[in-house]
Amino acid sequence: MPRKSPYIIRLTSEEMELLTRFATKYTLPYYQVLRAKMIILAADGLTNDEIAHRLNTRREVVSMWRKRFFEERLPGIEERPRSGRPRAFSPRASHEH
Numbered sequence: 001m002p003r004k005s006p007y008i009i010r011l012t013s014e015e016m017e018l019l020t021r022f023a024t025k026y027t028l029p030y031y032q033v034l035r036a037k038m039i040i041l042a043a044d045g046l047t048n049d050e051i052a053h054r055l056n057t058r059r060e061v062v063s064m065w066r067k068r069f070f071e072e073r074l075p076g077i078e079e080r081p082r083s084g085r086p087r088a089f090s091p092r093a094s095h096e097h
Helices: 013-024 030-043 048-055 059-072
Strands: none
Touching: 013 030, 030 048, 030 059, 048 059
């Protein structure tokens, strides 16, 4: 039985317009496109399991972004500085060995 999220997403027309623009703009980083799609599908009433399946990601990831959007709205899905030491090598460099 799919779990029902306590975070019900209802978008304003401005939020929907902006998220739709993000979701269809393939020049944006993939994570921004994916997060926008997650929130739109959540607003459409899909469960986290359904969204994860459609977007080929994990339910936990969908759950996290749904909660952050619910609590912080659009600023919640922006990239944040990460804790810890910055990467010493670019992701490509580590695959060349």
